[in-house]
Amino acid sequence: MKRRCRPTLPAHPITEDFFGKILLGQPKSRDSRLADGGGGCKLPRMSNPTEPQSSQPIIAMCRPTHFGVQYEINPWMEGNIGRADAARAREQWDALHALLAENAEVRVMEPVPHLPDMCFIANAGLVLEDVFVPAVFRVPQRAPEVPHFRQWLEEQDFTVETIDGDSAFEGEGDALFHPSADDTPLLWAGYGVRSGLLSHRRLTEIFRCEVVSLRLVDQRFYHLDTCLAPLPDGGLMYYPAAFGHRSLEAIHARIPEADRVEVSTEDALGFCCNAVIVGQTLVATHASGDLRNTLAARGLEVITTPLDEFILAGGAAKCLCLKLDQPVPGPLAAREAPLSPIRTGNVELTGHLLDRGVMNRALDTITEAGGSFRAEQFAPGLRHDQPSACRLRISAPSQA
Numbered sequence: 001m002k003r004r005c006r007p008t009l010p011a012h013p014i015t016e017d018f019f020g021k022i023l024l025g026q027p028k029s030r031d032s033r034l035a036d037g038g039g040g041c042k043l044p045r046m047s048n049p050t051e052p053q054s055s056q057p058i059i060a061m062c063r064p065t066h067f068g069v070q071y072e073i074n075p076w077m078e079g080n081i082g083r084a085d086a087a088r089a090r091e092q093w094d095a096l097h098a099l100l101a102e103n104a105e106v107r108v109m110e111p112v113p114h115l116p117d118m119c120f121i122a123n124a125g126l127v128l129e130d131v132f133v134p135a136v137f138r139v140p141q142r143a144p145e146v147p148h149f150r151q152w153l154e155e156q157d158f159t160v161e162t163i164d165g166d167s168a169f170e171g172e173g174d175a176l177f178h179p180s181a182d183d184t185p186l187l188w189a190g191y192g193v194r195s196g197l198l199s200h201r202r203l204t205e206i207f208r209c210e211v212v213s214l215r216l217v218d219q220r221f222y223h224l225d226t227c228l229a230p231l232p233d234g235g236l237m238y239y240p241a242a243f244g245h246r247s248l249e250a251i252h253a254r255i256p257e258a259d260r261v262e263v264s265t266e267d268a269l270g271f272c273c274n275a276v277i278v279g280q281t282l283v284a285t286h287a288s289g290d291l292r293n294t295l296a297a298r299g300l301e302v303i304t305t306p307l308d309e310f311i312l313a314g315g316a317a318k319c320l321c322l323k324l325d326q327p328v329p330g331p332l333a334a335r336e337a338p339l340s341p342i343r344t345g346n347v348e349l350t351g352h353l354l355d356r357g358v359m360n361r362a363l364d365t366i367t368e369a370g371g372s373f374r375a376e377q378f379a380p381g382l383r384h385d386q387p388s389a390c391r392l393r394i395s396a397p398s399q400a
């Protein structure tokens with residue numbers, strides 16, 4: 001029998017008070033505005049949300065010729081090595097392709113042997129207008145895909161801008177534009193599992209849009225597109241338990257309650273949020289009757305199609321697609337980049353960091369407060385009466 005692993009989350013009962021105390025001892029480097037999510041400006045509604053798009057959306061897909069589960073890089077893959085049925089996967093992909101091609105222009109890329117996840121082209125990078133930002137994979141297994149995607153997108157006349165530095169960015173899998181008529185578009189961007197927070201600062205610069213950083217806290221929802229889908233009328237479908245509490249506040253600050261479609265655990269684990277929306281049709285591999293009704297009330301027709309072979313690798317409909325156009329107004333060149341709310345700073349910790357558990361609590365607290373860290377130096381005390389010293393580089397979204 002095919003097994004799907006559903007790990008449970010560890011609890012992190014560390015309070016922000018503790019974070020405050022740790023950092024208060026280090027006044028030079030403290031950014032007192034550390035918080036995840038950033039400021040709370042309201043997102044304007046689209047002027048005419050249901051207005052049909054003038055031209056067909058353009059989607060890229062990559063044929064699953066070499067698809068298979070050959071390693072484990074997310075919980076869905078655990079125990080599934082060698083279990084995907086290649087012929088069935090191709091049939092399922094063909095059916096998805098045919099459904100999408102009814103309402104979109106679909107451009108198909110041919111894959112490269114020995115790269116079994118290449119069909120998940122959402123992770124190739126992110127496109128806006130003629131700019132393509134290639135992924136920087138956190139997982140080494142997928143890094144060799146990047147030059148192939150890059151070359152293919154360059155052949156389609158996209159200009160490449162890169163995420164520099166050492167922050168991972170796993171493309172549209174972790175970055176979804178919100179449909180909006182606003183002059184400054186909004187990009188929902190996930191971090192904490194596969195993409196790093198610092199990549200969001202660079203995305204703000206490149207795409208000159210507001211980037212709302214959302215911390216993913218459940219390994220099963222390891223990419224943003226597994227737990228969140230912007231809807232064409234300005235609504236947002238998402239699975240709340242996949243996000244840190246400050247990230248939920250950031251969502252609430254931007255999306256009024258009536259426009260939030262919160263999905264059940266059952267729907268979320270069925271990959272309902274991993275949906276491709278073309279016009280008023282939402283294509284996913286699963287949606288409960290209740291969810292279909294909710295979406296129908298918003299004018300969306302839901303079509304489901306089996307993709308269980310791909311779920312063995314942790315992906316479904318949206319993962320198999322990369323949008324080559326976005327539902328946001330342009331031109332990009334006419335906009336100024338807003339200031340990114342992400343701040344970085346160094347914190348030095350000295351004391352009995354290991355034997356009293358201080359180190360663990362400090363790192364948990366940083367993470368819990370929406371930050372991410374890198375240890376730049378660590379000198380452990382070698383005897384129980386000797387203190388340890390550690391220098392951390394911390395990044396976090398600040399409140400505006």
Ligand code: ARG
Pocket residue numbers: 073074077117120122123142172173174223225226313314315316318319320
């Ligand atoms: N096995 C792939 C990985 O773990 C699945 C990628 C799914 N893609 C996505 N956009 N969520 O990288």
